Amino acid sequence: MAVDREDSSVMSIANILKSFRYWPRIMGLLWATDAKSLIAIMILNLFHGISPIIVLILTKDLINSITYSWTEGFNVILKAFAILVAFTLLSQLLNLIQSYIESLFKVLLMNRINKLIMEKSVSLSLKDFENSEVQDALKLAQNEAGHRPYQIMQQMMSLISGIVTLISAAGMLIIFRWWMAFILLIIPFTSFYSFLRIGQQEFLVQYNRIPKMRKAWYYSYLMTNDKNFKEVKLYQLGKYLQRCYNGLFKSFYKEDKKIAKKRLSTGIIFQVINVIANVLMMVVVLRSAFLREIEIGTVVALTQTITMTQSNSQALISGILSLCQHNLFLKQLFIFLDLKVSKNDKGKRTDIMEIETVEFKNVSFMYPDTNRYALNNVSFKLKRGETMAIVGRNGSGKTTLMKILTGLYDDFKGDILINGISIRSFNQEALRNHMAVVCQDFVQYELNMRHNIGFGNVNRLERDDELLESARRAGIDDLVDQLPHGLDTQIGRLFDQGSQLSGGQWQRVAIARAFMRKADLYILDEPSSMLDPESELQVFEKFRELIHQHIGIFISHRYTSIKYADHIIMMDQGEVVEQGSHIELMKKDSMYAYLYKMQLSAYSDNDKEEVQYEMVSGDR
Known part of the structure; x- marks a missing residue:
């Protein structure tokens, strides 16, 4: 399985537009999280969009009512003021309710995203999980996707309310001078492309640093995890690891600073243009007031409308740019969630009563991106009540054999038969219910x-x-x-x-x-690597008791622990070079006997005499 990194990192207008195809899935995700809250948030955002214009109109009426009160009485002012106060209180109350609903919705959404990521992770095979590109996709999904969906929802809601506010404000300006609305709308759109390019660069920087971010996390993990503390302390690795981490951080900061400078310089240019346009329009409004073409309240309303139109048009462009960037990051979540699972157990056999026999028939396996067989033409058979030990030097294929048998890797050549039936015919989960494994x-x-x-x-x-x-x-x-x-x-x-x-x-x-x-099949991979000899002997005695009338496989480097197994397989460079009982292999006096005697060479003379006795009393 490979993640399409190249397609994901190509930054173009077309790709940004394509990223919006995830909006239906985003909305589906939001709807599935809490439909009622989503509807409430949308309605409240629409109110939030039209609220500034209503306040502006009510403020204009209040100011103009002062003039009317000179002939109609103070009650005109009180009425206009009461309406403004009531609407302000209502608006603030709804804002509080919106904040309450959104805070709870955010928690539910983040939890749902994390559940989706975890569910996808556990569905992947070991081959998928060991793929560095899959790990990069997972890291980005965990880092970004947890908050991006909520930010996209907020941005979408802000755009809706912003558009409502902008249309309403622009409508008031069009009534006064249509060209003013046109200028205030067009200026921000001229900055769109410049800020879009900056957003593209920011995304590429973040995307390309994912492997380095994982390494920075690992340096931090080495220094903060209790399992690593002793060795880091004893080998005095702390300062070196800190330097490695700081080096990566400095490179991140340098890239972020460069992007921030570009954003600052572009922002200053367009802000100056906006201020000049704003000043000119204010002069037009004030001149109209001087010529008594408009009332004082209308002057206040128009000046605020100019500011509002300008700020909302800028916010709208900024919101669209943010959505583009959010979409590109969120795309990585769906890339991860859409990874195809290597193993499909649909329709496979689940009718496993008990495992009676396990047989390897010419099994070969090669790890991804390698050209050497980790297992090469391995064959053996075990029946209920039998135990088998697998021995060999490091890298001989012992643990790989266990991974193949337990279905952690399934793209092997040859076949593995469970009760005479190919392991490929069984549902893996059903089969694993009959296995117990102690991993190395x-x-x-x-x-x-x-x-x-x-x-x-x-x-x-x-x-x-x-x-x-x-x-x-x-x-x-x-x-x-x-x-x-x-x-x-x-x-x-x-x-x-x-x-x-x-x-x-x-x-x-x-x-x-x-x-x-x-279980019916027990597999112990290096079950005694951390045990003293006495504890090791106790464990293997208990193991032999446990697997009575079951099948037992154990992998070990300690040859003294496995000599009582019914079958012993000696592996070297992925192949079975010897197999038989301990006594049979000692009589052959080949690799197994050599390694067994070499391991015992550090033991007492009594143990050495035992070896001699075993070699001459093969009929025992």
Whole structure:
């Protein structure tokens, strides 16, 4: 999957106009968020648009009523004043109501956008998620799309009210001198192209810096995340990382300053033109008053109308430019939401009662953008009740095999058979319900212990007996008992009152999470990398108990831990170079035996004698 970065970054009038095609989707998004609030906001904005002209007319009537009162009495003034006060109070009340509705609507809209982004993220495959362009699209969606839809809504509403105000104000000027309205409307439109070009440049700057922004975030993450603190401190990386972050920030600031200068200089030029036009028109109005062609109230109304027409025409152009820019940013949200999901499980089999057999048949796999097979023609078969260990040097394909089996990658050659049926025929979610996995890079959930174990089966989160049984099987029942609030104790240091665990304890929690799942196939990828030898032995003993009458696969670098497996696969450069039982492989005296003996060379002489005994007593 690739994000169409080139098309997204081509800045032209045509592309900006194309970006408006998302308006129906934006309106659909706004409508789905809260239709009643949206209607109320639109009505209130229409009132807000016509309100200034009504105030202007009422003010004109009030001033002119002073002249009329000399012959008709003071009541004329009181009546005009009462109407103005009543309308002002009504306008202020409606403004407060509008602010209230909009504040709640904004919260709902941002929540809906975040939900859409999260839903899309979890629907992607691992291949998609590891794509840097997809990560860029996700980052921009998270950074910009959360507030842009609301800003677009506000801008649209402001445009509607601004157009109403502008038409009303221009109408008053047309009655007095039509050419004044024409000049005040045309001047801002002459600035449109200049500000549009600046907006284009600003978008391109923001768009092209996305990879650098992700790197800046990562530098900040390294310095502020507790998991990195020890190494950053011990290796004295803090100042270096700060310099890296500051270097990126300075480059961002330099680009932003350049754009700001262009916007300032362009704004000054057109502001001077506006002021000159404004002054000339004011002179025309004042001269008409001097010649007694208009009343004093009308003078006030016309001078305010000139100012209002000018400011609203400028605001209208500015609003259109902002909408263009918002559209270009919001387009990235829809690009991300429209990413095609690689895997389609519609119509696939869900009738999986139990996994009886797992068979790899000539499976080969190559990671995207590489030309070397991570797996090459791998074949083996496992039946219920059997265990298999996968060993090999780093980069030999052990973890890749696990990713293929669990459906994290699906574009492999050959086939994987579950109960004799191709894995491609099964619904992945249904199949994963029968699997329990401890990943090499397992997650340390900064939540309570209940969730850390219970995430293995979220439907059983409240079953304390099952949670404690899984903890017992993983050998952490004593740990749970010692926690201040048992299963409900906060784990980690990210939130208040958290209890931090050691690396080995975190790993056992991850194993307990896998044990929580009532699975047919258990896969442990480096389940003992953080455990001491005694704990490691306990874990594998519990694992052998757990997978009785199930299928077990575990990946390990510790050869002493896997010698009791029914089958051992030795992998090298993506290929299965040896397979058999521990005794059979020791008798072959090839790569497996060499690595096994090399690992034991650091152990006691008794262990070495055990190796010698195993090699000569192969019939045992």
